[in-house]
Amino acid sequence: MPEKKHKGTAKHLGSRLRQWRKTIPMKSYELAKLIKISQGSLSDIENExxxxxxxxxxxxxxxxxxxxxxxxxxxxxxTRDETGSAQEEGMVSSMLEQYGEDQKLREVIEKVVRIYKKGGLEKRAHLIGFVNGADPGE
Structure with a gap:
């Protein structure tokens, strides 16, 4: 069966994905695991x-x-801006003010923000997974 050729904006999507991955740097099996697809599927995407x-x-x-x-x-x-928007910074400041009396909670908020911003892809993914799993809902 002949290989499909993509047109339009998707034409070089796979090569762009590989280009980005190599800047992290992350092995293909690591990225595949992170985004929950098989390494073969990721390879097919990167090879267009x-x-x-x-x-x-x-x-x-x-x-x-x-x-x-x-x-x-x-x-x-x-890549997206990692510094965070002014709105995000304002939300964090507001949370810290609101819970300023509770020193332990304040420390946890500061750690979560630091991990999310500076911890790298794998730590961010673990943090998101933990928070989503631990959230009791409203």
Missing amino acids: KSLPSADTIAKLYQFSNLNIVWLLTGKGPM
Whole structure:
């Protein structure tokens, strides 16, 4: 069966994904495990034999700093801004003020923010997984 050739914005998606992965640096099996797809599927995407599913793209967004617009179009920066927006910084400051009396909670909030911003992809993924699993809901 002939190899599919993608057109339009998806034309070089696989090579862009590989280019980004090598800047992390992360082995293909590590990224595949992180976003919960097989290493073969990731290889097919990076070798432009297939396109990622919407779920795979969502997981790349959730567990990494990859700029999905860049991945899909090649336009803009390769990664999202890691410094956080003013709105995010304001939310953290507000939380710290609100729970300022509780020193242990304040320390936990500061650690969570630090891990999320500086801990790398794997630590961020673990943090998100733990928080989602531990959340009792509202």
